[in-house]
Amino acid sequence: MVLSLLSLCASEVVRDHSSSPCWLSFVPMELFRPLLEASLSGCRPLAVGELVQRWPERTLRVRRKPAPNRLCIQALLLAVVRGLLDHRCALQVLDLCGLQGDEGGTGDPMGGWSLTVALCTMVLQARSGAQRAQRERKRSSDLERKRDVKRERAGEHTGEEELTGNNTGEEELTTTCGISSEDELIRGVRRRMESERKMMPTVTESESKQEVKEDSEVLVHVRADLFVNARSWERVRGALTTCGPLKLQCRYLRAEEISVSSIRALLALLPQQGLLGLDVRYSNIGVAGLAELLPLLKSFPALSSLRLHYCNLDLRREQPGQEGALKDLSEGLKQLQELRCLSLTALRLPGQLRVLLSSLPRPLEVLELPYLSLSPADLAFLSVSHHASTLQQLDLSENRLDETTLTSIRRLLSQASNTLQHLSLSGCGLTDNLLVLLLPSLGCCRALRSLALALNPLSVSGLMDLVKMAVKMPSLRQLLYPNPLEDYQPGLPEMPSSAQLLDWPLDEAIDVNITSSQINRALKESGRSDLLLTCDLLNYDKDMVC
Structure with a gap:
């Protein structure tokens, strides 16, 4: 591949991190992208972090090839969180779809599971930071309010001293009549303080609700492909259910070695407009489990890809209710109006290809049927x-x-x-x-x-x-x-x-x-x-x- 002059210059600029303070403040926004690409390809995580933290564009889309180094991806995610508090950062959409590399591949790329965990950690950290900032603002507001009350009290005491010092007759009257006048004065001050104190909770609650609303406002939408298994399930669920400045959006979901109920719960957490593909692997869902999941997928109108790999779907053996399950599968696939890719690996469905594919409303563009024990009738139909x-x-x-x-x-x-x-x-x-x-x-x-x-x-x-x-x-x-x-x-x-x-x-x-x-x-x-x-x-x- 022949590099352009711009790419060569960008690589040279980011090579020496010690010089970044000299040029980073003067870089026009048009050069941020080539500099970031040079930092990613050259494995310069410090430069990646500095560029992303002050990203000048609304959208940041990281290219899939070549797969960025693990350290660079970690630096990028940390910079996104720091950029939430940086007025120079204009980032609103972070697109990391298709970024997952192969674990242990050349160049130490970040695999799908590791990237998913890192993304969820980033979302939760951003939420914790927003909560800490909210508590700090509330604490500062309370301290300021207490100082105002103290100043008001000091002003009232000064006024009382001036009043009693300039009018000896009233002091003598108070002494002569006992402490009834002093008690009345104290009760008047207390009444004013109580009335102010009663008003304070109302103001505090209102401002607190406003702060929560501001903190829960989404500042950056993060689009990514998620890889979920038993080890990452809780972390992913926490990131998808949290409200904070970062909103995680799943485009392609890969679920591996988890139960049908867990997959159902996961689908319920995803926005209906965002999911483009579902990949279920090494999960013992069976024909009945698949028939249970397919009706849920019609809630995702943009779903275009369905992959099922080694999910224990075996119709070679006669089992009770098999015809009904096949009918349910056919009806479920019929609801997937936008399906373009269907991948079925080792499902053992000889002679059933007509039942599955004839129900699809639109023609497929990608069809993967390895280890499917296809019969001559299946190939003739196809x-x-x-x-x-x-x-x-x-x-x-x-x-x-x-x-x-x-x-x-x-x-x-x-x-x-x-x-x-x-x-x-x-x-x-x-x-x-x-x-x-x-x-x-x-x-x-x-x-x-x-x-x-x-x-x-x-x-x-x-x-x-x-x-x-x-x-x-x-x-x-x-x-x-x-x-x-x-x-x-x-x-x-x-x-x-x-x-x-x-x-x-x-x-x-x-x-x-x-x-x-x-x-x-x-x-x-x-x-x-x-x-x-x-x-x-x-x-x-x-x-x-x-």
Whole structure:
């Protein structure tokens, strides 16, 4: 990536933090953003904090790539809280959506769970600070009021002394008549003090309510994706229910290993207009639990993404009430008017795809169905459904493909040829013969940018056929190919499964560079320097080409 002159200058400016007092007060608001980007990319947390604390714009949106360093994110959040008391800060909207990195990734990014906890802590700290400031204002007001009363008392005593000193006759009268006149004077003063004291609580309550109202006013709206599990549940609930200068808004909610009741309670705390996506993972919700949650999602009119991963939805076994539960699922999905992305991982719903997808009111753009045990009837329905011609991302990984499903797959690719950008057929059991029959349909996908075919039992010959097809696709930017069967140690079954290919060791006696050199030669001869060919399954990321 070629950096602009502005980016290079900004990086040089923020490099030396000791010089920041010299330039920070004179920076025009147009340069705050490039300086902040340079501070984030160069891991300058002190500069990040100083810039954010006096941010001159209403909105601050932190870019997702490259993922900022953990220290920089922590400095940013602390600066937002400090900026609440800084008159130079004009920040009203902080957008951190999509910022979560992978825990333990390169550069020490802040993962989804850590960022969620840090955000909730920031909201609670801001509320505590507002409460402390309110108490300080109230204490100062009380002290000032007491000083006013003391001054008034001192004035009254001075007036009494002047009155008694200048009129000896009245003093003699008081002495002659006893203490009745003095008692009357004291009672008059007490009556005035009591009347003032009665008025004070009314004023204090009114001002206190006004202060609470001012403190509870939202100064900054914080938009973010939240990652909630059993450890962060209480912290998230506290941040979502608190009233203070920072208001936390959830765009995409990821709930992991929590119960259906906890998910229900969490959804009840979210604003109905803000939630765009729900991701439930590793939660034993079952078919009945999902049927219970889906009706709640219709309260979020902007919800466009629903992801369910390993949620113990298994319809392979006959269970009482299964048909009713499927009907409830269909009715629940029917209410999601804006759904564009549906991801179902390892839900084991063979033969039920028609029931689920036909109820959706609008065509999907993203459909991910890995480990779903799809039947030939499921794929046949998908190829002629109203979703086929609008799909931009399709993931059919770990669904076994054979001659009986090949026609449906080819029809599906033909329907999606103008829109499909990302396709994954990893672990589908594609052999050389099946791949040769499928390559023409793959080649017709004119918008395809990434293709994943890892863990398929291909030989070197089949792999080279795949590479030759890939280099002829001008839109393709990334290909994840499988290690050929010749690179594995002896002993593999004739038709190895994806799990066997994943666990079986490669043969160290074979020079795997031979395969790589053949692939690189074909790539060089085609002149496709913009195409990435890789067999690294663990580090493959289709979003790298977005």
